[in-house]
Amino acid sequence: MFIHRTVLAAMLSLLSVCAQARDYRYSDAHLHYVDFFQESEGMKPLLQAMDVGRIDHVLISGIPVAKKWHEDEPKRPRYYAGDDGGAYWYSATDVLVADAVKRLPAEQRKRFHPFLSGFNPNDKNSDAHIRRMLELDPGLWQGIGEVFTRHDDLTALTYGETPRANNEAMTRIYHLAAEYDLPVLLHSNITSKRERNPLYLAELEEPLRNHPHVRFIWAHAGTSMEIHRHQQKLDFLLPTLERLLGEYPNLYVDLSWSVLQPYLLDADGKPDARWIELVSRYPTRFMLGSDVVGKFDGLREAMQAFVPFLDALPEKVARGVARDNFLAVLPRQRQAAVRD
Numbered sequence: 058m059f060i061h062r063t064v065l066a067a068m069l070s071l072l073s074v075c076a077q078a079r080d081y082r083y084s085d086a087h088l089h090y091v092d093f094f095q096e097s098e099g100m101k102p103l104l105q106a107m108d109v110g111r112i113d114h115v116l117i118s119g120i121p122v123a124k125k126w127h128e129d130e131p132k133r134p135r136y137y138a139g140d141d142g143g144a145y146w147y148s149a150t151d152v153l154v155a156d157a158v159k160r161l162p163a164e165q166r167k168r169f170h171p172f173l174s175g176f177n178p179n180d181k182n183s184d185a186h187i188r189r190m191l192e193l194d195p196g197l198w199q200g201i202g203e204v205f206t207r208h209d210d211l212t213a214l215t216y217g218e219t220p221r222a223n224n225e226a227m228t229r230i231y232h233l234a235a236e237y238d239l240p241v242l243l244h245s246n247i248t249s250k251r252e253r254n255p256l257y258l259a260e261l262e263e264p265l266r267n268h269p270h271v272r273f274i275w276a277h278a279g280t281s282m283e284i285h286r287h288q289q290k291l292d293f294l295l296p297t298l299e300r301l302l303g304e305y306p307n308l309y310v311d312l313s314w315s316v317l318q319p320y321l322l323d324a325d326g327k328p329d330a331r332w333i334e335l336v337s338r339y340p341t342r343f344m345l346g347s348d349v350v351g352k353f354d355g356l357r358e359a360m361q362a363f364v365p366f367l368d369a370l371p372e373k374v375a376r377g378v379a380r381d382n383f384l385a386v387l388p389r390q391r392q393a394a395v396r397d
C-alpha cells in the first residue's frame with residue numbers, strides 16, 4: 058500500500074510537471090510602438106512587458122496614419138474610431154521607431170525587428186521613398202508593414218482613395234521587398250463589414266500568386282473586430298485559408314486578437330479542432346501577435362490568451378507558432394543573428 062501511494066504521488070507530480078512543461082517563449086509578430094496619435098509609453102515599459110511576458114522577440118512597427126484632432130471636435134479623440142476626424146499617411150512614424158531601436162544596447166536590440174510602414178500605399182512613388190529609407194539606415198529595417206489596405210472604418214476615415222493590396226503602387230513595393238528579402242505584414246480585410254462572402258480576397262490573392270519570392274504575413278487572417286461586430290463568425294474563413302496555404306507557400310498568417318476568438322477558441326474558451334488540424338498541417342505558417350498600439354501593459358495577457366490553443370497543438374508545432382515561425386520569415390541574413 059505504502060509503495061502504491063509513493064508511486065501514485067510520483068505519477069501525480071510527473072503529471073503536473075507535464076502539464077506545466079510547456080512554458081512557452083514568444084515572438085510578438087504584430088506590435089505597434091506608437092498609437093494612432095503617434096504616441097508611445099516608450100521603450101522601458103515595452104522591455105519590462107516583454108520580460109514579464111516571456112517575449113523574446115517583437116516585430117516593431119509604427120502606425121502608418123495619424124488621426125487628426127479636427128477643428129470641429131471639442132474633445133481630443135482617444136482612438137481612430139473616436140469621432141469623424143480623418144487620418145492621414147504619416148511617414149515620421151518610422152523615424153520614431155528607428156530612434157527607439159537605435160538607442161537600445163546591442164543585447165536588447167537583437168530582440169527587435171523593425172518593420173517600415175510610413176508610406177502611402179496608393180502612391181507609385183512610395184517604393185522610391187522606401188528605398189531611400191532602407192539606404193539611410195542600412196540593415197535596420199527587417200520588413201515592410203503593417204501596410205493598411207482594406208481596414209473597414211479606418212479606410213473610410215483615411216484621406217484619399219482606398220488602398221488595395223493589388224494596386225500598382227503596392228506591386229512596385231513587392232518588387233522592392235523581393236530585392237531586399239523583406240517580409241511584408243499586410244492588413245487586407247477579407248470582406249467588408251456587411252458582405253458575407255470573401256469580397257476582397259482577390260486583392261490579396263493576386264500578389265500572393267504574382268510575387269512568390271515575397272513572404273506575406275496576413276494580419277489577423279483578414280478578419281477584424283468590426284467585421285465580427287456586424288456578422289460574427291465568417292464560415293468561409295477556414296476553407297479559404299486551407300486553400301490559400303495549399304496554393305501559396307509564401308503565405309504566413311498572423312493569428313492576433315480577432316482570430317483568437319471566435320476562430321481558434323470557441324465561446325467557452327475551448328480550442329476548435331478544425332483550426333488545430335489546419336495549424337498542425339501547416340506548422341511553420343502561423344504566428345502570434347498582440348497588435349498593441351503604444352501601450353504595453355497588456356502584452357503578457359495577449360500572449361497568455363493563446364495558451365489553451367497552443368496546448369492543444371503538438372508541442373513542437375506549438376513552440377514554432379509561439380516563437381520560432383516569426384523568426385524564420387525574417388530576412389535570411391538576419392536569421393543567423395537570432396539563432397540561439
Ligand SMILES: [Zn+2]
Nearest residue numbers: 087089203348
Ligand atoms: Zn496592427
